[in-house]
Amino acid sequence: MVRLPILLVGLLLAAQVQARTSMQDWSRDLEMGQKALAARDFAAAYPAYAAHAGTNPLAQFTLGLFEREGWGRKTDPVAACIWFEKAAQKQVPAAEQLFGDCLAHGIGRAVDGPAAVQWYRKAGASGIAYALCQAAELYINGKIVARDVAQGLALCTAAAQADSPPAMLKLADYYREGIAVPQNLRLARYWYDQAAQRHNHEAQFRLGLMLSEGEGGDANLAQARFWLEHAAMEGYAPAYLPTAILYANAAPDPYTGALTPDELAKIYMWNRAARARTPNSAQLAEIDRIEKLVLTVMPAQWQPDLDRRVADHLATYPQ
Secondary structure (H helix, E strand, O other), X not given: OXXXXXXXXXXXXXXXXXXXXXXXXXXXXXXXXHHHHHOOOHHHHHHHXXXXXXXXXXXXXXXXXXXXXXXXXXXOHXXXXXXXXXHHHOOOHHHHHHHHHHHHHOOOOXXXXXXXXXXXXXXXXXXXXXXXXXXXXXXXXXXXXXXXXHHHHHHHHHHHHOOOHHHHHHHHHHHHHOOOOOOOHHHHHHHHHXXXXXXXXXXXXXXXXXXXXXXXOOOOHHHHHHHHHXXXXXXXXXXXXXXXXXXXXXXXXXXXXXXXXXXXXXXXXXXXXHHHHOOOXXXXXXXXXXXXXXXXXXXXXXXXXXXXXXXXXXXXXXX
């Protein structure tokens, strides 16, 4: 299920509604509610939206978010879906997508796969491209609609071609896993690359691994390290250990026969970051092995500064 950020929700949805409505500026009535919501003052925001819920689809959609996310109240998925349906009927694109979720999961009603596909397609046509991948998933799984892998791939490909990084990632996952659709590592690598260039951290991680292993094309360790470290620098924890390993396996400096000081420091730091975020016992054993090796050649006086830098990074990107 796609989560929407709380900040500027009102402004975003207002733009969507205005694109579909010529009769009224729905956001004008909700300025006080939008300000309160941006400030996370839920007690003030909720009644400001509720006051206009009878006629304002933006208010209806936002009340659905209150119920789904539990903003200042207990979550109530059934109530959320009631509001999403009202807003979807008034052509709010994000409501069309989330009402599709309600139908696909049978929240407060029976599961209705064909209707879910219909609403996902409407959301996709309204500009929420990833909703097409949600329709695609229903076709590919074949549990609540008739299985149609070709149509599913076509829909998710259309979403990826509409410049949706999450759709690119989803499509690449299908091709890499080769479970529900025929495996195609070349296409998986292509779509991971497209999503990675658009700052999707999981895609950067997956692309780095494929480049390091030569999956879907030639191996390229320099590019693999670039993408893995890019994801790691922005707090994507699964990239920490592979980044450390690639630095540890770097070619020695031809003049000294040793790794450079920068490479040693990065091995240590990414390995330490991985230790802080890794529960896997096998990975912890590898982390221990790497740390012992790097400490045999790295000057001990470097450690306090490098440890501070690791701590700062982890504080910036908490779990």
